[in-house]
Amino acid sequence: MPLHRPRSRPRPSGRLGNRRADRPVGRPALAAAVLVPLLLPLIGASPATARPLPIPPGPGEAPATGAPLPGVGGGSTPAPGNASGSMSGSAPGNASAGIQGRTPEDRLTVVIFDSGRHDGRYELRCHPTFGTVPDPQGACDQLDGQTRWDRDLFAPVPTDAQCTMIYGGPERAHVSGTWAGRPVDTDFSRVNGCEMARWNRFSRLLGEPAHPSEG
Template sequence: MPLHRPRSRPRPSGRLGNRRADRPVGRPALAAAVLVPLLLPLIGASPATARPLPIPPGPGEAPATGAPLPGVGGGSTPAPGNASAGIQGRTPEDRLTVVIFDSGRHDGRYELRCHPTFGTVPDPQGACDQLDGQTRWDRDLFAPVPADAQCTMIYGGPERAHVSGTWAGRPVDTDFSRVNGCEMARWNRFSRLLGEPAHPSEG
């Protein structure tokens, strides 16, 4: 008995057949295409396609990459000769204030700055050179005379001085006088800073 094959439905042709192929995306698919990008930030997804493009910086603005500008931040090289204190890689400023008493000639308050050099002492450059020539990294340049020092009891005069500030990274707060041989010798080591006494003596 011959098998009966069902008759196949004829395929539509013409404009009616192409209408289904050209049918636009339905409303559910369109809604999904709109809502998915909006929901991605809420669920923590961050695909590359959802990231906004960076906006080029305008004139004078910092780049959006977070890189430090030249001369700002830890990656910059400090400018030579800058003596600001407390900044990494830069030396503290050498600055001293001198007050002279009972000198008979130049009592008063004086300032000295070194590296670079300027000030109101009579010879700023000579004072800086004298201090630099005696500075050692392992020694306090302005240390007082030791209490057990053997000093000649020679009175050098009534001159007194007080020096304060910072030198070679060390705080300075010390007094000078000329009451004996040791104190006279110490004064003479700083003569360009403290000034020559009215009656200089060899200490």
């Protein structure tokens, strides 16, 4: 009696037969192809513009985008305490300190009359020194040596002064300007002893008289 052998099932072939073999590879790839476009809008990127996240810059380094760090040259962020972004060399509250501490400008204009030698208009500036008088530095030194902050250096001879009636010559002068913070507008002459002595105190500014033997 012949033995009965069970028939073996034929192996599937064709498209259905290959599906099982392709399943381990096809499903993850298909899932990635579907999920990636869905996730990109959620992270603010698109397939065309997606870029790696930048690495945080080290100390003193500019960000990868090229934007400068705050406080580094080229930035638009203003410095602390200065909303306008402009830099100032002085601290708040000291803006007028430099003006208040400045030395008053010392400048004088001298006009000489009837001297016979030095008639004309002259200028003098002190601190720093320059001018058209014959000896600017000597004139500034002479004025500085007599300057006192509690009195007017160019004050006229008092009207009640007792003066000798000695005529020193026809020379006259007019001085105007500013000295030691005071306005100056005064006349000089040599008509008596007091006026001669006053002229001589400013000889470097007014010049030597034409008749010094009479002074």
